[in-house]
Amino acid sequence: MNEAIEKYWMKKLEHTKENLISNNFNVFIAENEKDASKIFFDQIMTDLSPVSVSWGGSLTFKESGIYEKLKKQDNITIIDTYDKSFSKDEIMELRRNALLCDLFITGTNAVTETGVLINLDMIGNRVGAITFGPKNVVILAGRNKIVPDIDSGVQRIKNYSAPVNAIRLDKKTPCAKVSTCSDCSSPDRICNVWAITEKSFPEKRISIILINKDLGF
Numbered sequence: 001m002n003e004a005i006e007k008y009w010m011k012k013l014e015h016t017k018e019n020l021i022s023n024n025f026n027v028f029i030a031e032n033e034k035d036a037s038k039i040f041f042d043q044i045m046t047d048l049s050p051v052s053v054s055w056g057g058s059l060t061f062k063e064s065g066i067y068e069k070l071k072k073q074d075n076i077t078i079i080d081t082y083d084k085s086f087s088k089d090e091i092m093e094l095r096r097n098a099l100l101c102d103l104f105i106t107g108t109n110a111v112t113e114t115g116v117l118i119n120l121d122m123i124g125n126r127v128g129a130i131t132f133g134p135k136n137v138v139i140l141a142g143r144n145k146i147v148p149d150i151d152s153g154v155q156r157i158k159n160y161s162a163p164v165n166a167i168r169l170d171k172k173t174p175c176a177k178v179s180t181c182s183d184c185s186s187p188d189r190i191c192n193v194w195a196i197t198e199k200s201f202p203e204k205r206i207s208i209i210l211i212n213k214d215l216g217f
Contacts, residue, residue: 009143012113013210016146019115026204030211033064036140040066044207045103048136054079054098056126058107060140060216066105077101081125095125104134107216108141109161110153111208117197118153120162120190127195130206139208142215150196162191164217 030036
């Protein structure tokens with residue numbers, strides 16, 4: 001049974017990779033978090049040699065170990081938007097500065113088998129960076145983020161990812177209480193800015209590491 005499941009996921013990952021490549025993304029498949037970190041440092045970082053690096057909110061990014069390892073790098077400028085020693089205003093300014101870095105790292109809310117990225121943000125700094133600004137972007141995506149198409153991706157985000165994240169972040173939203181979206185007007189609403197990325201422009205500006213493991217929400 002386990003062998004059949006593994007074959008199922010590898011076929012789905014390979015199929016998704018092929019379609020992402022056809023949409024001009026640079027794509028890798030990793031077996032786990034450790035493998036994803038190795039691909040990032042040995043291939044992507046080596047190839048791009050960025051001078052400045054930053055990131056957007058992503059549990060998968062933290063789970064991969066890349067965040068902790070990057071903080072120890074002394075040959076690049078790190079714009080650490082996770083540093084809790086800064087005030088809210090300072091963090092917001094760091095997020096603005098991150099939009100002009102050489103390399104931006106984040107996750108994705110969903111990736112379709114047809115090769116499209118779907119993301120929904122509260123502030124917009126993450127989707128803004130994916131869309132334009134940083135010279136290069138790296139997306140880390142667990143296999144649980146793969147969906148058949150855009151409609152199913154939107155449903156996944158509204159009725160699973162967003163409520164779970166609202167609960168995790170202790171937001172006072174209806175979805176945090178009832179676990180499904182009610183299209184609220186709460187001041188704590190985290191569903192404000194959509195981005196659907198059909199193709200990477202320029203070609204290979206966005207690299208995607210698909211990870212053969214359920215990671216993040």
